[in-house]
Amino acid sequence: MVQVTIIRLIGYREWTETLGPDREHIIQRVQAQLHGELINVFSRLNAWAHPLRYDYLFAITNGLNNYELTRIIKKLSEYSPVPLSGGTYADINPRIAEREAFRLVMKASPGESLIGGGDDGYAAIAHIDLIDSTTSTEWTSSYQLYEYVWGVVNQVRLYLAPYGGITLYLGGDNIVSIVKPTINEADLRPLANLINARIGVGIAHSGRTAMKLATEALDSLRSRNDHGVLILRED
Numbered sequence: 001m002v003q004v005t006i007i008r009l010i011g012y013r014e015w016t017e018t019l020g021p022d023r024e025h026i027i028q029r030v031q032a033q034l035h036g037e038l039i040n041v042f043s044r045l046n047a048w049a050h051p052l053r054y055d056y057l058f059a060i061t062n063g064l065n066n067y068e069l070t071r072i073i074k075k076l077s078e079y080s081p082v083p084l085s086g087g088t089y090a091d092i093n094p095r096i097a098e099r100e101a102f103r104l105v106m107k108a109s110p111g112e113s114l115i116g117g118g119d120d121g122y123a124a125i126a127h128i129d130l131i132d133s134t135t136s137t138e139w140t141s142s143y144q145l146y147e148y149v150w151g152v153v154n155q156v157r158l159y160l161a162p163y164g165g166i167t168l169y170l171g172g173d174n175i176v177s178i179v180k181p182t183i184n185e186a187d188l189r190p191l192a193n194l195i196n197a198r199i200g201v202g203i204a205h206s207g208r209t210a211m212k213l214a215t216e217a218l219d220s221l222r223s224r225n226d227h228g229v230l231i232l233r234e235d
Contacts, residue, residue, distance in 0.1 A: 001121045001181075003062045004090070006057070006088075006104075007084055008055070008084065008086075008087070013055065042061070042207075047060060048210065056102075057076075058166075058168075060123050061207065072086075085108035085112050086108060086114070087103065087105030090119065090121075104116060123204060124178070124201060124210060125211050126165075126178075127214035129174055130195065130196065130197050156191065160191070165177040165179050181203050183231075184231070189229055196227070198218055198226065198228065200213075200214045201217060202234075217232045
């Protein structure tokens with residue numbers, strides 16, 4: 001089962017409204033600093049994290065216990081303008097894990113981490129690379145490419161939802177989706193054909209290792225100039 005952690009910035013909207021109308025550059029700077037530390041603290045513990053909406057932070061935390069998660073909240077609080085709370089839940093379906101983690105985080109007090117959902121197990125991450133999309137900037141524009149990629153993100157989101165997919169945009173032409181660890185290559189080949197992509201999938205006991213294996217699989221497809229899907233699993 002994948003273990004999902006949601007971290008809530010309590011009173012974030014209210015904080016932004018105290019900054020006055022000339023505030024967006026301040027908000028962006030704070031978000032960037034918090035994003036950087038989010039990646040640092042989770043990757044050091046072999047987890048994988050993403051800022052999500054910035055007022056809610058998202059991480060795959062297989063193998064971490066509530067003591068470690070509470071310490072992470074304390075560390076991230078040093079970079080946050082508002083108090084933080086955490087909610088963690090494990091389920092074979094990432095979307096269910098995220099939903100239940102969100103319910104827990106909404107119950108948690110400032111500085112508190114709540115955990116539920118039983119034992120964790122394997123996490124699965126699909127790393128998706130759109131083939132030849134970057135070269136299209138030579139005849140369109142950077143913004144038109146950005147629009148195109150966001151359209152593809154939505155296609156990926158809809159396709160992978162039945163597989164528990166939590167789909168996130170990484171930048172450039174890279175998309176990731178946390179999926180059920182039971183997914184197989186046959187499930188993903190129609191998506192690769194639909195969006196003209198290579199899809200590397202990593203399945204492992206930790207989020208960071210799952211992402212590493214997914215990227216290794218993607219690099220292997222690129223090196224062979226192959227189109228399609230490759231899944232690597234941790235022993």
